[in-house]
Amino acid sequence: MVLPKDHAASRLIALEERFGARNYKPLDVVLERGEGVWVWDVAGKRYLDCLSAYSAVNQGHCHPTILTAMETQARRLTLTSRAFRNDQLGEFYRELCELTNSHKVLPMNSGAEAVESAIKIVRKWGYDARGIPPGEAEIIVCNRNFHGRTIALVGFSSDPDSFGGFGPFPKGFRLVQFGDIDAAARAVSDRTVAILAEPIQGEAGVIIPPEGYLRDLRALCDETGIQLILDEIQTGLGRTGTLLAEEHDGIEADLTVIGKALSGGFYPISAVLSNTEVMDVLQPGQHGSTFGGNPLAAAIGRAAIRVLLEEGMIENAARMGRRFLKGLQTIAGRNPDTIREARGRGLLMALELDPSAGGARRFTEALKARGLLCKETHDHIIRFAPPLVIDGETVDWAIDRIDDAFSRAQ
Numbered sequence: 001m002v003l004p005k006d007h008a009a010s011r012l013i014a015l016e017e018r019f020g021a022r023n024y025k026p027l028d029v030v031l032e033r034g035e036g037v038w039v040w041d042v043a044g045k046r047y048l049d050c051l052s053a054y055s056a057v058n059q060g061h062c063h064p065t066i067l068t069a070m071e072t073q074a075r076r077l078t079l080t081s082r083a084f085r086n087d088q089l090g091e092f093y094r095e096l097c098e099l100t101n102s103h104k105v106l107p108m109n110s111g112a113e114a115v116e117s118a119i120k121i122v123r124k125w126g127y128d129a130r131g132i133p134p135g136e137a138e139i140i141v142c143n144r145n146f147h148g149r150t151i152a153l154v155g156f157s158s159d160p161d162s163f164g165g166f167g168p169f170p171k172g173f174r175l176v177q178f179g180d181i182d183a184a185a186r187a188v189s190d191r192t193v194a195i196l197a198e199p200i201q202g203e204a205g206v207i208i209p210p211e212g213y214l215r216d217l218r219a220l221c222d223e224t225g226i227q228l229i230l231d232e233i234q235t236g237l238g239r240t241g242t243l244l245a246e247e248h249d250g251i252e253a254d255l256t257v258i259g260k261a262l263s264g265g266f267y268p269i270s271a272v273l274s275n276t277e278v279m280d281v282l283q284p285g286q287h288g289s290t291f292g293g294n295p296l297a298a299a300i301g302r303a304a305i306r307v308l309l310e311e312g313m314i315e316n317a318a319r320m321g322r323r324f325l326k327g328l329q330t331i332a333g334r335n336p337d338t339i340r341e342a343r344g345r346g347l348l349m350a351l352e353l354d355p356s357a358g359g360a361r362r363f364t365e366a367l368k369a370r371g372l373l374c375k376e377t378h379d380h381i382i383r384f385a386p387p388l389v390i391d392g393e394t395v396d397w398a399i400d401r402i403d404d405a406f407s408r409a410q
C-alpha cells in the first residue's frame with residue numbers, strides 16, 4: 001500500500017515520539033534530502049535551512065567535494081585508532097596549523113569533548129608549569145555560556161534547564177558576567193589557570209559582547225599569565241565572516257576549540273588548537289579517544305576546510321551577512337512592538353522579540369509555513385544562520401518571507 005506523503009510524516013513523527021528520548025522539541029518537519037542551502041521534507045516541500053545544524057553545515061548540505069572525499073576515504077581506510085598512525089592525520093594537522101597559525105592540534109569528535117579536553121590541558125598546565133596546589137586550579141567562565149552537555153560543562157552552566165537535576169558537578173569554575181571585563185579581572189586569583197569564553201554566545205541568542213571585550217580578555221590573560229580559551233565551535237570556520245571570530249578583535253587565543261563545521265556536515269570532528277607549547281603538557285597515555293583523529297574524519301576535515309577557502313565561503317558570509325542583517329533591521333524597524341532588536345555578525349544573526357509578542361515559537365512556525373526553517377533559542381529569540389553558500393537572491397527571498405511572517409502576525 002502506498003501511503004499519502006503527509007501520512008508518512010505523521011508516522012515518522014509518531015515513531016520518534018514513541019521510541020526516542022524526549023530531549024528535543026523539534027519543529028514537525030521530517031527532512032529527507034538536502035542540497036546547498038535547501039532541504040526537502042518527505043512530502044517534497046522545499047525549505048531554506050536557516051539553522052545549518054547549529055552551524056555544522058556551513059559548507060551547505062551534501063557538498064559534492066566533501067562527499068567525494070568521504071566516499072574515497074571510506075573505501076580505503078576508516079579507523080585505525082591512535083595505537084597506529086594513518087596517512088591522513090599528519091596532513092590534517094599541518095593544514096589546520098598553517099590555516100590558523102597554530103602550534104599543535106588535538107583531534108576529538110564532539111564539541112563538548114574538545115572543550116573538556118581544553119579544560120584538562122589548562123588544568124594540567126596549571127599544576128605542571130605554574131605550581132598550583134593539586135586539585136585547586138580554577139577556570140573563569142561566563143554567564144549564559146554554552147559549551148556542551150557533559151557533566152563538567154553543564155555543571156558551570158547558568159541555565160537551569162542545562163544543569164538542573166544532573167549534579168553533583170566538578171569544582172573549579174567561577175562564573176562571571178559575559179562582556180564585563182572588570183568582573184573577569186576581579187575573578188582572577190593565584191589559582192586561576194584560564195578564562196574560557198565564546199567570542200559571540202550563540203546558544204544564548206547570538207549575544208555579541210561590547211566592542212573590545214575579547215581584546216581586553218587577551219590583555220588580562222597576558223598580564224596575569226593565564227590561558228585564554230576561546231570556544232569557536234559555533235563562531236569559527238567562516239560563520240561570522242572571518243575564519244575565526246577572534247579576528248574581529250585582532251587577537252589570538254592560546255587555545256581555540258573548533259568543531260561543528262569542521263565536519264562539513266558529514267561526520268563529527270572537533271579539535272583543540274594551541275598557539276603555544278601549552279598542549280605539550282599532555283604526555284602519551286594521559287588523554288585520548290578511540291575515534292579522535294581517525295583517517296575518515298581527517299580526510300573529511302581536510303575537504304571541509306578546503307572548500308571553505310577555495311570557494312570563497314568566508315568572504316561570502318561577510319557579504320551576505322551584511323545584506324541579511326540590513327533586511328532584518330528593516331523588518332525590526334517596521335515592527336517596533338514585536339521586535340526588540342536585530343543583531344548579528346556575518347551569517348550569525350538573531351531577532352530578539354519583545355516578550356509581549358507571545359514567544360518566538362509561533363514565528364518559527366509561521367516561517368516554516370513560508371518555507372524557512374529557523375529555530376527559536378530560549379523563548380524570545382530567533383537565530384538566523386543559513387549555510388555560507390547562500391546567494392544574494394536567496395537572502396532577498398528569505399527577507400521577503402520573514403517580512404511577510406511578521407507583518408501578518410500583528
Ligand SMILES: *Cc1c(COP(=O)(O)O)cnc(C)c1O
Binds near residue numbers: 234260
Ligand atoms: C554546539 C556547541 C558546543 C557543543 O558541541 P557538541 O558537538 O554538540 O558537543 C560547544 N560550544 C559551542 C559554542 C557550541 O555552539
